[in-house]
Amino acid sequence: MLMISILVKLPWENRVKDLNDKPGHLARRFQQIAVAVFHAEMEEAGFDLTPVQYAALVAIAAHPGLDQATLAGTIAYDRTTITGVVDRLAQKGLVVRSPSPRDRRAHELSITKAGDKTLQQIEPAVQAAQRAMMRGLTAAEGKELMRLMRKAIAAGNELSRAPMREMAGAKS
Amino acid sequence: MLMISILVKLPWENRVKDLNDKPGHLARRFQQIAVAVFHAEMEEAGFDLTPVQYAALVAIAAHPGLDQATLAGTIAYDRTTITGVVDRLAQKGLVVRSPSPRDRRAHELSITKAGDKTLQQIEPAVQAAQRAMMRGLTAAEGKELMRLMRKAIAAGNELSRAPMREMAGAKS
């Protein structure tokens, strides 16, 4: 890696040439592949759910009655993005948006029977997708990759506009 | 995959609850933070470049005269995305699009003086961003994370619509 550019006239010879040394670039590529794999598996299984929609659906199923802001915090989405995602989930009949009795600003979200059924049927495809994006890694390497990503994410959580937020009053 | 749900009344009780076990979700979060960090550092440095625009600029500087399709393959962008990215780079005067003398379909891309200068001046901010997104990891862990991502990406390269392509005839 040691570049021998001492003899070169141009002052800007040690310019960046290989983006594969940049974690940011690698992150983009990995995510790009992850999304493509998810879409492919989903289509093969005959469903029409994006990764984002899937994550939202899981969160709503796990915490029925939560409002959109809490949902956003739970899965670290931007608040403004949630609106569209929930729109599309509702349009597909997988989720219901109902006015909150406690707060007239808020919408309570809950999963429908169809949503729950979809979540069940889709699980094998999701598993397959997660395996596919880790192919090329051994099981141990896969675990380590996830550990390192979790650690980096935890340290950088507050740096994005949509940090992860623990659910406070999960209406048990 | 053999589900043991015989004894359970609710067939769907082992539902997914923690997305932090899903590599796809972690990938999205890490990338989300990476982009946010990049934007923040760039703004602090007084520049207006997105991560994607930066990557394109680096590639064009490294391979002047390349066409858009080759650029796309070099940094694994989708062909249709490149159009807009180059548009914005050209609009900022960092890049020039000129008709290729060899192929009238193609546009040859080259970096301008302003583009080159920007690339130099921006480098410290880019370095800072890369460090910031890896904060929380030791140096060794950072290296390992990058190694694992590279390995996973190499194995999954062909799975996305925009795989990485080696430059064949880099006009040396």
Place this chain on the structure above:
DNA sequence: GCTTATTGCACAGTATGCTGATGATCAGTA
């Protein structure tokens, strides 16, 4: 030389993500 396949670029349409702003509402305080 003519047909066919491929390639380079662009556009329409959809889905994320983000910044910044607005309207409605809530909660704490003077």
Place this chain on the structure above:
DNA sequence: TACTGATCATCAGCATACTGTGCAATAAGC
């Protein structure tokens, strides 16, 4: 109670990304 600041949802606008489509030009096969 009236005021103030936060909070929930939404919207407008910009920048990725992707699918699919189409056009023009080139390359390959015959």
